[in-house]
Amino acid sequence: MKELKLYIGIMSGTSLDGIDAVLMATNGTQVELKERCHHAFATPLRHRLLACANGEPLSAKCWGELDVALGQAYAELVRQLLHTANTPASEVAAIGCHGQTVWHQPDAPLPFSVQLGDGHRLAAHTNIVTINDFRRKDLALGGQGAPLVPAFHQQVLADAQRVRVVVNIGGIANLTLLDPQQAVLGFDVGPGNMLMDAWCQQQWGSPFDEDAAFGLQGQVNQALLASLLAEPWLAQAPPKSTGRELFSMGWLVQHLSAQAQPVNAFDVQATLAEFSAQAIAEQVQLLTISQQPLSPQLLVCGGGAHNPLLMQRLSALLPHWHVNTTSSVGVDADAMEALAFAWLAHQTLQGLPGNLPAVTGASRPAILGAIHLPG
Numbered sequence: 001m002k003e004l005k006l007y008i009g010i011m012s013g014t015s016l017d018g019i020d021a022v023l024m025a026t027n028g029t030q031v032e033l034k035e036r037c038h039h040a041f042a043t044p045l046r047h048r049l050l051a052c053a054n055g056e057p058l059s060a061k062c063w064g065e066l067d068v069a070l071g072q073a074y075a076e077l078v079r080q081l082l083h084t085a086n087t088p089a090s091e092v093a094a095i096g097c098h099g100q101t102v103w104h105q106p107d108a109p110l111p112f113s114v115q116l117g118d119g120h121r122l123a124a125h126t127n128i129v130t131i132n133d134f135r136r137k138d139l140a141l142g143g144q145g146a147p148l149v150p151a152f153h154q155q156v157l158a159d160a161q162r163v164r165v166v167v168n169i170g171g172i173a174n175l176t177l178l179d180p181q182q183a184v185l186g187f188d189v190g191p192g193n194m195l196m197d198a199w200c201q202q203q204w205g206s207p208f209d210e211d212a213a214f215g216l217q218g219q220v221n222q223a224l225l226a227s228l229l230a231e232p233w234l235a236q237a238p239p240k241s242t243g244r245e246l247f248s249m250g251w252l253v254q255h256l257s258a259q260a261q262p263v264n265a266f267d268v269q270a271t272l273a274e275f276s277a278q279a280i281a282e283q284v285q286l287l288t289i290s291q292q293p294l295s296p297q298l299l300v301c302g303g304g305a306h307n308p309l310l311m312q313r314l315s316a317l318l319p320h321w322h323v324n325t326t327s328s329v330g331v332d333a334d335a336m337e338a339l340a341f342a343w344l345a346h347q348t349l350q351g352l353p354g355n356l357p358a359v360t361g362a363s364r365p366a367i368l369g370a371i372h373l374p375g
């Protein structure tokens with residue numbers, strides 16, 4: 001068996017809640033989580049990122065400053081992670097850093113996806129080889145540049161005896177189909193937590209609807225739900241990916257203003273949770289899956305796995321699926337994406353591809369990312 005080496009993965013997703021970092025050991029096939037830590041974004045940084053992701057005009061100066069501020073925050077979290085794990089930087093083979101997506105337009109005439117977080121600074125300040133900018137090679141090959149986690153899901157969760165669907169519910173939700181009888185399939189499903197978070201922040205000043213405390217006080221408004229579910233992007237065939245560019249507060253406000261009757265704030269919160277659950281369940285039901293000896297599992301990861309309303313509704317909407325979190329089968333639901341980028345760093349250093357063309361739509365498998373050497 002090949003020797004395990006240490007890698008660090010850093011993820012900060014579309015929820016803009018903060019940064020997740022993991023220390024893990026891998027040889028490509030085996031994966032062991034060693035340590036994990038999270039750092040919440042300071043409010044001013046979060047507001048600047050949100051403005052940028054909402055498409056507000058940004059000067060080159062602000063852009064550069066955001067890039068550096070994120071690079072510094074990532075480097076600080078790496079120092080904290082290594083300190084907690086009592087591990088010297090010299091033992092880490094590489095950092096895989098997703099960066100912070102500020103714009104993603106894979107289907108425009110000039111398609112691109114930009115993640116900020118200065119990789120040079122991260123490499124120089126940690127003294128560890130750093131790989132970032134994982135998405136643009138796939139886009140250059142005609143792909144969506146997303147999702148990139150399905151190859152890792154396949155590595156850690158494929159089961160020869162049953163069909164598994166992994167649903168990562170971050171700001172956006174994406175799913176991966178792992179069926180022993182067919183190639184891996186993966187695509188973005190729609191908003192995961194993003195609209196729920198935005199509404200909660202606007203109405204009650206809370207960063208998110210913790211344990212669905214607000215949503216559970218409301219009733220689903222069927223007219224609003226039908227209007228949200230009618231979004232044409234949801235019915236588009238994969239490959240597809242999305243972000244804040246589509247599912248913004250502006251998008252929600254348009255749907256709310258089109259309602260004949262005003263909808264109360266708790267009911268909006270409940271309806272947004274139902275919308276996220278139904279958008280996921282609908283795509284799961286559309287999948288063609290093989291018959292296997294064991295019954296199919298829907299395994300949830302990302303912050304949405306902590307939302308009891310979402311989990312309840314997914315179980316109710318998918319009675320033929322055994323719904324649980326990835327933690328229940330040994331992969332920490334809160335660490336999944338950071339683990340994936342640590343693993344992708346390993347793939348790149350080994351000269352192995354990280355994308356799955358059947359998932360992203362790229363013309364071929366490719367070695368992903370930009371490598372920053374500390375020396």
Ligand SMILES: Nc1ncnc2c1ncn2[C@@H]1O[C@H](COP(=O)(O)OP(=O)(O)O)[C@@H](O)[C@H]1O
Binds near residue numbers: 017170194212302308
């Ligand atoms: N206890 C909880 N109850 C409800 N929602 C939660 C809870 N914990 C986390 N979340 C949700 O998870 C989100 C963070 O998920 P995460 O996987 O980090 O997303 P991203 O990758 O987009 O940053 C939060 O913004 C929140 O919506």
Ligand SMILES: [Mg+2]
Binds near residue numbers: 011013015016017170
């Ligand atoms: Mg997050």
